[in-house]
Amino acid sequence: xxxxxxxxxxxxxxxxxxxxxxxxxxxxxxxxxxxxxxxxxxxxxxxxxxxxxxxxxxxxxxxxxxxxxxxxxxxxxxxxxxxxxxxxxxxxxxxxxxxxxxxxxxxx
Numbered sequence: 001x002x003x004x005x006x007x008x009x010x011x012x013x014x015x016x017x018x019x020x021x022x023x024x025x026x027x028x029x030x031x032x033x034x035x036x037x038x039x040x041x042x043x044x045x046x047x048x049x050x051x052x053x054x055x056x057x058x059x060x061x062x063x064x065x066x067x068x069x070x071x072x073x074x075x076x077x078x079x080x081x082x083x084x085x086x087x088x089x090x091x092x093x094x095x096x097x098x099x100x101x102x103x104x105x106x107x108x
Contacts, residue, residue, distance in 0.1 A: 003018040015030035024039030035050040061076070068075040077085075 001020040003016075003020070005014050005016045005018075013031050017026075017028040017030075019026045024037060026035065026037055028035050033052055033054040035052050037048045037050060039046055039048070064073065064076050067073045
C-alpha cells in the first residue's frame with residue numbers, strides 16, 4: 001500500500017510518500033528531504049535513516065536548464081516528458097476552474 005500526501009490548502013507544508021509493506025514502511029519526506037525505513041525487528045520497531053544528498057530542487061532544475069542551453073549537458077527532463085507534464089497540469093487547472101465556477105455559480 002502507498003500513501004501520497006500533498007496539500008495546497010493546509011497550514012502545514014507537507015510533501016510525503018509512504019510505502020507500506022508487510023513488516024516495514026518507507027517514509028519519503030520531500031519537504032525536509034529525509035528518507036527512512038521503519039521495520040519490525042524482533043518485535044521492536046527499528047528506524048533506519050537512509051542518507052540522501054540534500055539540495056534545493058528548483059536550484060538544481062535551473063542549473064540544469066542553463067547548462068543545457070549552453071550545451072554543457074543534457075536536460076534531465078526530455079521534451080515529451082515536459083510536454084506531458086504541462087498538458088496534465090493544464091487539464092488539472094481547467095478541471096479545478098470548472099468545478100470552482102460551478103460551485104459558485106450554481107443555482108441553489
